[in-house]
Amino acid sequence: MRILVTGGAGFIGSHTCDALVARGHEVTVLDAVTPPVHRQGRPMYVTPGVDLYIGDVRNRDLLANLLRRTDAVYHFAAYQDYLPDFARFTDVNVTSVAMLYEIAVAERLDLMRVVIASSQAAAGEGLYWCPEHGEQLPAMRPDAALQAARWEIGCPTCDGPMTVRRTPERVANPQNAYGMSKHAAEVLALNLGRRYDIPTTALRYSIVQGPRQSVYNAYSGACRIFSLHYLRGSAPTLYEDGQSLRDYVNIHDVVDANLLVLDDDRAVGRVFNVGGGVAYTTEELADIIRRQFGSDQRARVTGEYRFGDTRHIFSDIDALKQLGWRPQRTPEDSVAEYAAWLPSMPDLDDVLARSQATMRSLGVVRTVAGGRLP
Numbered sequence: 001m002r003i004l005v006t007g008g009a010g011f012i013g014s015h016t017c018d019a020l021v022a023r024g025h026e027v028t029v030l031d032a033v034t035p036p037v038h039r040q041g042r043p044m045y046v047t048p049g050v051d052l053y054i055g056d057v058r059n060r061d062l063l064a065n066l067l068r069r070t071d072a073v074y075h076f077a078a079y080q081d082y083l084p085d086f087a088r089f090t091d092v093n094v095t096s097v098a099m100l101y102e103i104a105v106a107e108r109l110d111l112m113r114v115v116i117a118s119s120q121a122a123a124g125e126g127l128y129w130c131p132e133h134g135e136q137l138p139a140m141r142p143d144a145a146l147q148a149a150r151w152e153i154g155c156p157t158c159d160g161p162m163t164v165r166r167t168p169e170r171v172a173n174p175q176n177a178y179g180m181s182k183h184a185a186e187v188l189a190l191n192l193g194r195r196y197d198i199p200t201t202a203l204r205y206s207i208v209q210g211p212r213q214s215v216y217n218a219y220s221g222a223c224r225i226f227s228l229h230y231l232r233g234s235a236p237t238l239y240e241d242g243q244s245l246r247d248y249v250n251i252h253d254v255v256d257a258n259l260l261v262l263d264d265d266r267a268v269g270r271v272f273n274v275g276g277g278v279a280y281t282t283e284e285l286a287d288i289i290r291r292q293f294g295s296d297q298r299a300r301v302t303g304e305y306r307f308g309d310t311r312h313i314f315s316d317i318d319a320l321k322q323l324g325w326r327p328q329r330t331p332e333d334s335v336a337e338y339a340a341w342l343p344s345m346p347d348l349d350d351v352l353a354r355s356q357a358t359m360r361s362l363g364v365v366r367t368v369a370g371g372r373l374p
């Protein structure tokens with residue numbers, strides 16, 4: 001098959017290209033190869049054998065030219081540093097999807113599959129349960145609550161304690177500009193795909209882990225931040241109280257899911273969660289990384305938090321499991337592979353300081369009132 005992979009020089013895209021080329025597909029990559037992801041330009045790990053076009057996915061003529069000689073598309077190109085440049089999220093992440101379908105419809109292209117990379121961020125705070133009022137989709141936490149170190153979310157009706165549930169695909173409750181853009185991209189792709197008979201699947205990845213994960217973004221990646229600290233011999237900071245729940249999925253499991261939906265027709269017209277299946281607190285993840293680096297310095301709670309973070313999110317992966325996929329690797333596997341790869345990246349010295357300074361100056365990282373926990 002002739003396959004176009006947008007964002008194929010990135011983390012998930014390049015691993016997916018490796019697998020597609022190994023299976024004999026003819027792969028073309030369209031990637032802008034720009035900072036902050038690619039500080040040094042074209043990365044070493046671009047898959048040998050792919051045809052790489054360096055350009056913007058919103059360049060209509062270029063995209064149209066590439067789509068004309070394509071049977072299937074993986075659309076990974078996206079902007080995803082969670083900073084307050086809101087317009088850029090819709091501009092890159094939503095416009096690109098609309099343009100892809102606009103070209104496919106205008107030129108009556110015969111695409112066998114379009115796979116859209118969505119995100120768990122489309123589900124936002126996810127699904128909660130109040131013993132008295134049942135299922136709840138909470139709104140975002142006000143800064144006043146975070147300033148007072150009230151991390152957990154009370155029931156919107158009675159303010160009583162709630163438990164977090166595995167969040168299925170029917171939930172869409174995005175809380176930041178990135179999540180909203182990913183949800184919009186999903187809705188556009190699935191609806192236009194249905195209307196114009198372009199077989200489309202959207203995959204909502206949880207936090208993906210493994211080598212080639214962007215090192216230089218300001219925001220992304222607990223695994224990256226904790227690993228950089230332990231690599232340098234310092235102890236990382238846990239935001240909030242370190243008890244936020246997340247699920248982490250290994251990059252090779254993600255590639256397996258990507259390949260599965262390429263030619264399984266049961267996936268057409270649907271969105272699937274692609275997650276790790278097990279919830280970890282941030283503190284537990286930090287401890288896995290600490291052990292990997294052989295450090296005895298535990299991560300610290302300092303009263304810092306990131307404004308806009310969801311408290312808990314944990315994906316229900318039953319739908320994709322019913323197609324025969326399941327996660328095969330653990331966060332320990334991911335962390336080991338990441339730790340072996342990380343030192344090969346250049347210019348690591350200032351990464352932590354720069355990302356912390358950027359997030360502080362933009363008001364993303366904040367400290368509880370009085371500068372310390374009550």
Ligand SMILES: NC(=O)c1ccc[n+]([C@@H]2O[C@H](COP(=O)([O-])OP(=O)(O)OC[C@H]3O[C@@H](n4cnc5c(N)ncnc54)[C@H](O)[C@@H]3O)[C@@H](O)[C@H]2O)c1
Nearest residue numbers: 007009010011012031032033056057077078117119205208
């Ligand atoms: N990594 C994760 O944990 C995760 C989780 C959920 C969803 N996703 C989604 O998966 C996809 C891939 O993520 P990733 O982690 O590999 O990211 P990445 O940043 O490593 O890769 C994205 C690639 O897209 C390219 N790109 C960005 N803007 C572009 C543009 N305008 N035109 C052309 N290329 C452009 C970048 O140069 C980069 O190579 C994204 O859509 C992301 O939103 C990732």
